[in-house]
Amino acid sequence: MATDTPATGLNRRALLALGGAAALAATARPVLAQDMKAAGDPDETMRLWPGNPPGAPSTLPKEEVVTRNPASTVPDRAVSRIGTPMMTVFRPARPNGAALLIIPGGGYVRVVIDKEGFECARRWSEKGVTCFVMRYRLPADGWADRARAPLQDAQRAMRLIRASAAKYGIDPNRINVLGFSAGGHLAASLATRHAEETYAPVDAADRLSARPTVAALGYPVISMSAPHAHMGSRAQLIGENAAPEVEAINAPSNRVTAETPPTFLFHATDDRSVPVNNSLMMYAGLVAKNIPTEMHLFEKGGHGFGLRDAAGIPAEAWPQLFDRWAATHGWL
Template identity: 70%
Template sequence: MTAHSAPPHLDRRALLALGGAATLGAGLAGSGVTAPRPAAAQGLVQPDDPAETVRLWPGLPPGAPASLPREVIVNRFTESGFQDRIATGIGTPAMTVFRPARPNGAALLIIPGGGYVRVVIDREGFECARHWAAAGVTCFVLRYRLPVDGWADRSRAALQDAQRALRLIRATAAAYGIDPARIGVMGFSAGGHLAASLATRHGEETYAPVDAADRLSARPDVAALLYPVIAMAAPHSHPGSRAALLGASPDPATEAANSPHTRVTTGTPPTFLLHAGDDPAVPVENSLMMYAALRAARIPAALHLFETGGHGFGLRRTEGLPVAAWPALFDRWAAAHGQM
């Protein structure tokens, strides 16, 4: 296969337009991004965001509307008590790169949640990337397009971004010190739906190839799905994610086609699932359905269910709970599959 040169990296101005550095909020004036208060003003000691951000598409993303949405970054510090940014209006999908001091050859494409109406930057993105980068894993946090923003094929826009991101990581593996056979995906909530869709639909042609990277496989080598949205049909669907992705009244065939547990094949990678039984947003049956489908297809899979934990806990909201063990559980599982 033809080697692919590294994708274009954003300069400082473009990075700020993507909301890349919260502590540089003053520089966002006039960019269309709502800047959060600097971390120091909030009494926080917040590490700087990485300066390395990789655009997914050399030109406009597939199916772009006449006017691209304008990205807005909001910090929900007042409600959460910690840096907790969300992004909406994503017109230039990208990956933020977290390079470890000593790469161990593994990589993770991290896909935060947000109900397909926002992307949760910190809690399910940057915080997890810092954690695994400290262990030697090169991490790429995906900021993907949202189906509600007028893309021509709303149900495929985010999947197009996920496929393209995985291919770009694989195409530039040597430059990052990555083994191209050790690239995993980790997704949370609606990001778990996107990660599961990538794991089950990686071979589906969702966009016209744009360069040599698109000749490469988009299959992740392992998938980790944390409190994932899986079902698109009642009674176990997450109504908000379903409506954002498919519209108000999708037909049963569309629901089934976009429910990853119906798309599991022998090409689906080994999968790690984790859910809390008291999740008030995404019923635990979503993980149970996915696990059952993986078992039926004889795909190696691990399912961890915890009595308590709620939803959206990431790494931060687990203190004092048994679910706090989940990163170590994932590490051991991934290592058993030669990925960590």
């Protein structure tokens, strides 16, 4: 007898029926742009939408890849003008059933693909986690519903991972999201608004839940209002002249419900780009709704430390702290 799982509403029969949707997503695999390829980059990608994304302009943005620090000995690439949102797949040698959707930051004007994406994917894939690094649409590139475009991609990504559970050896009840900075805002929006209908269903995958098992938010953009908002992210997402009610709707700390998953936060108090008050606001919103949460605030680290820039300082401990906490909630 098939049994439903509370987190996804998914049963074994439904998983088998979803093979077609997962296959459709996997057949159109745009490879990474040639100027973006680096040693160790996986070739497997999964396109999020079978056709144009929702609300597409008449001419799709043409993807641009830049190397942020050409003198660096490690890749440090950023992607902008994303017209074909997708996920890069990092398959572990021995999958343990867990999956991780990684959402890099970039102020909603770019996606910092190495520092907050591929580097994390390599770390967790070595632990047996199947990782999916998302390149999501950026709000100000002409999409009809700019503020929802990134959330549409995040919801769709989570559903496609669930639809592909059998293919990748994933437990559909052990899919986490990890987001940084503006990607932390998107991960928090997914955690708090996973059930919101942001687009018309396109295939069987859209019958699945977009709810993460747990959410991890690194130095996240949360507030959309002065004085704590990261004004660049705010302007890109909702426009410079957005009304207070629009600011409130797009602040994840205001959107926490009983269905928000357990959430882990980490931030440096000397962050001059995204004030630590953002994490404090999210923590308060979670506690007010009795959502299991843990927060770590580090004295030093600045903004955007990821893995590489945390080396040698106390903030370096955040991945281990997250792993231990997530294990108590069934992810690892």
